[in-house]
């Protein structure tokens with residue numbers, strides 16, 4: 001285990017955006033095969049770890065609506081401990097800044113940061129491949145956060161190929177509603193037979209989200225927010241929503257749109273990142 005100095009600074013758990021999302025089909029287990037592009041944004045939950053004298057894994061603060069045994073941070077720490085066979089513990093504090101269930105992957109990112117940070121702090125040395133495999137047991141979006149590189153994703157999002165993208169400033173808006181990922185993937189009207197495309201097709205502008213029609217039909221709040229954001233740029237849905245976003249060339253342009261946003265939307269401005277703040281923290 002690393003000495004106490006290494007445990008002092010918090011670890012970032014960034015948000016992700018799906019710059020496009022295609023639903024290609026359904027697997028026998030009911031999960032949908034996707035094509036997607038993940039990019040990180042530098043807007044993060046902050047997680048602080050401390051060694052636990054009794055070797056237990058504990059959260060200092062609870063997440064509203066999430067039972068401790070369901071908490072992805074606790075589950076990630078337990079999985080890492082069981083897999084590595086180490087006997088160390090941790091007290092974990094999460095400063096939650098990302099909206100939950102908004103398509104920004106905050107829970108998955110928290111889990112990935114816990115795996116990467118504790119592998120370092122406990123000195124279990126499982127390495128990125130094994131941590132990504134463990135992450136997939138916790139959620140389809142966890143591996144991309146473990147690897148920390150913007151990526152073209154296939155399968156359920158775990159087959160990843162790093163991709164270099166422009167890094168614009170994003171305005172991200174959360175309409176005042178909750179979207180259930182399971183309900184969107186279960187909706188009989190969902191387009192689930194899109195033909196596959198190539199990275200080149202995406203870079204040439206095929207960058208839609210197959211969930212958008214169903215999400216806006218079920219949630220007029222998302223449709224209204226899209227309508228508003230279209231006045232400022234190309235509005236897109238991330239994942240199954242509810243969050244939407246638009247890219248801007250400069251921080252000033254993104255901030256101007258932010259300042260004009262109707263008060264019912266919680267919103268933030270942050271730059272896109274092809275290397276995640278977690279990777280920068282680990283290597284920096």
Ligand SMILES: C[C@@](CO)(OP(=O)(O)O)[C@H](O)COP(=O)(O)OP(=O)(O)OC[C@H]1O[C@@H](n2ccc(N)nc2=O)[C@H](O)[C@@H]1O
Pocket residue numbers: 018030031032033034036102103104105108139140141156157181182183185238239240241
């Ligand atoms: C759609 C994406 C795109 O990045 O993002 P989010 O909007 O959740 O952030 C993810 O693939 C979300 O993956 P994951 O995080 O595992 O989804 P969960 O919330 O666990 O999935 C809830 C339910 O949605 C369905 N589901 C999910 C993913 C998938 N590829 N096919 C599915 O059919 C399953 O019924 C699953 O039980």
Ligand SMILES: Nc1ncnc2c1ncn2[C@@H]1O[C@H](COP(=O)(O)OP(=O)(O)O)[C@@H](O)[C@H]1O
Pocket residue numbers: 063065066070071072073099100101102103104105106107108109110111181239241
């Ligand atoms: N540490 C965590 N942070 C956020 N959500 C969590 C966490 N642990 C479990 N969850 C559960 O995961 C769900 C999905 O959260 P999140 O990853 O933020 O959204 P999304 O999958 O839409 O991007 C939450 O609604 C919550 O029930």
